[in-house]
Amino acid sequence: MSQIESVELEEIFLEYEVLAAQVDKLFQDVQSKYPEEVACTRTCSDCCHALFDLSLVEAMAVNRAFHEKFGFGAERSKIMERAGDADRTLTRLKYQYFRNAQCGMSDADIMEKAAHEKVRCPLLGDDDLCMLYEHRPLTCRIYGVPTAIKGKGHVCGKCRFDKGGKYPTLQLDRIQDKLAGLSHKITKAIGSGYKDLHSVYVPVSMALMNKYDEEYLGVKQDGKPKKKLKSPLE
Structure with missing residues (x-):
């Protein structure tokens, strides 16, 4: 079954596109002021080798853009094969982090360890160019300029911003809050039976492989679940 479509969903995806354009503008503003640093x-x-997960709205947007551009053929098959390889690697890494946490490693240390891991994005072509560039996630759009989340700053190691210097900084918390809000709108718009669906985050590889159909999204009909629902979180 294909991804669910509705007028209300289209409006939510348009809101997401507006947010993406705003993020692009923020990046361009910093880049124009600090061309040597970016x-x-x-x-x-x-x-394209960083570890990060996508909110529901981003995952669905990437999924639909991928299927529109790569309907069938060898290129699609190659991307899906790479997605499978990446997802297996990520599953192994996440299990390691889970074990680290059980052994007493702090969340901060685990995050620091994850920041140094490299897993090639399945959408990165052999020419080192993104195969879905116009529809890339927001994380990809802001990488390269100073960012902060929960008060902690971060910048790409390849960029030339002076450590400790004062630069315009993108607040990731605010962007993530907006994405979470759009994801919550989706669950309400489709009448999902999964109360935590909007809290499900997946890597790009899983976003490509998932089928965002009625079964996955837990869509109800006439106020009743189609069948006994099991949340993707379980």
Whole structure:
């Protein structure tokens, strides 16, 4: 079954596109003021190996854009094969982090360890260019300029911002809050039976492989579940 479509969902995805355009503008503003510090180039793929997950709205947007561009053929099959490989690697890494936590490693140390891991994005082509660039996630759009989340700053190691210097900083908490809000709107718009669906985050690899159909999304009909629901979180 294909991804669910509705007028209300289209409006939510339009809101997401507006947010993406705003993020692009913020990046461009910083880049224009600090052209020497922002080291991003067309073929730099450092951010294409970073570990991060997508909110529901982003995952569904990437999924639909992928299926629209790569309906059938060898290119699609190659991407899906890479997605499977990446997802197996990520599953192994996440299990390691779970074990680290059980052994007493702090969340901060686990996050620091994860920040140094590199897993190639399945959408990164052989020419080191993104195969879905116009529809890339927000994390990819802001990589390369100073960011902060929960008060802790971060910047790409390849960029040339002076450590401790004062620069315009993108507040990731606010962006994540907006994405969470859009994801929550989706669960309400489709009448999902999964109360925590909007809290499900997945890597790009899983976003490509998932089928965002009625079964996955827990869509109800006439106020009743189609069948006994099991949350993707379980």
